[in-house]
Amino acid sequence: MRLGYHVSTAQRMDLAFDRALALGCNTMQIFLSNPRGWEIKEISKEIKEAFLAKSESKRVSPVIAHMPYLPNLSSTNNSTYSKSIENLNKTLMLCSELNVEYLVTHLGSHLGKGSDIGINNVINAINKAEISDDVTLLLENTSGSKNSVGSTLEELVKIREGTEKKIGFCLDTCHLYAAGYDITKKEVLEEIDKKLGFKDVHIFHLNDSKFQLGSHLDRHENIGMGYIGREGFSKFFSYRKILDKPFIMETPQESKEELLLVKQLSGNH
Ligand SMILES: [Zn+2]
Numbered sequence: 001m002r003l004g005y006h007v008s009t010a011q012r013m014d015l016a017f018d019r020a021l022a023l024g025c026n027t028m029q030i031f032l033s034n035p036r037g038w039e040i041k042e043i044s045k046e047i048k049e050a051f052l053a054k055s056e057s058k059r060v061s062p063v064i065a066h067m068p069y070l071p072n073l074s075s076t077n078n079s080t081y082s083k084s085i086e087n088l089n090k091t092l093m094l095c096s097e098l099n100v101e102y103l104v105t106h107l108g109s110h111l112g113k114g115s116d117i118g119i120n121n122v123i124n125a126i127n128k129a130e131i132s133d134d135v136t137l138l139l140e141n142t143s144g145s146k147n148s149v150g151s152t153l154e155e156l157v158k159i160r161e162g163t164e165k166k167i168g169f170c171l172d173t174c175h176l177y178a179a180g181y182d183i184t185k186k187e188v189l190e191e192i193d194k195k196l197g198f199k200d201v202h203i204f205h206l207n208d209s210k211f212q213l214g215s216h217l218d219r220h221e222n223i224g225m226g227y228i229g230r231e232g233f234s235k236f237f238s239y240r241k242i243l244d245k246p247f248i249m250e251t252p253q254e255s256k257e258e259l260l261l262v263k264q265l266s267g268n269h
């Protein structure tokens with residue numbers, strides 16, 4: 001099983017590998033720049049080389065990057081929108097330079113202008129993105145908070161159909177649940193497979209939900225401690241088709257115990 005956490009790149013980006021290994025991860029997710037800023041700082045040659053050397057060993061693989069939070073690919077504000085596309089392109093380039101296979105992006109907010117406009121903006125942004133062959137851009141589903149784009153399977157499918165680029169998806173279990181998809185039920189997982197197709201889902205974000213089904217609130221909880229719960233995750237994992245995907249946890253408190261719990265819950269079938 002490929003299982004890891006979102007880990008910190010503080011001090012030196014390459015230390016993320018050491019942090020992931022210390023927790024017992026064999027895959028990880030990182031930010032390539034300040035998640036709450038626009039600026040993408042130059043990474044020194046020395047750190048890039050150290051990062052690539054650690055990546056080469058394949059002990060932590062795949063490496064997944066997550067876009068910072070400020071870019072909004074749905075934005076109806078021209079300056080934010082063009083800054084967002086520029087940030088996406090720079091981050092994609094950095095992924096390629098650092099041998100990072102996947103880049104996960106949120107789809108942003110249409111700021112009250114309606115989901116059709118938001119979806120069109122996302123499609124247009126993806127079509128403008130310079131995606132090299134060695135990086136796959138993954139669209140992440142959202143919990144469906146006000147004005148957000150990408151909380152329903154239908155919206156995700158529309159975006160895939162609209163773009164000429166080859167993209168994939170990253171599904172977050174907390175966001176699915178909060179958006180009203182009860183992933184503890186086989187028929188819901190079958191619906192996701194039928195509409196979206198698990199073959200295009202390259203990564204799962206594995207998070208429990210602090211709030212109930214359909215709450216539309218994006219608040220992660222540790223695995224087994226939220227509304228999905230141990231039994232819920234055990235049922236989720238009994239859907240074998242998903243088990244070969246890498247799972248990344250973004251839970252409030254990372255621990256080896258949590259990693260072990262997930263392994264148990266996924267192996268109990
Ligand atoms: Zn995310």
Ligand SMILES: [Zn+2]
Pocket residue numbers: 172174175218219220
């Ligand atoms: Zn979330």
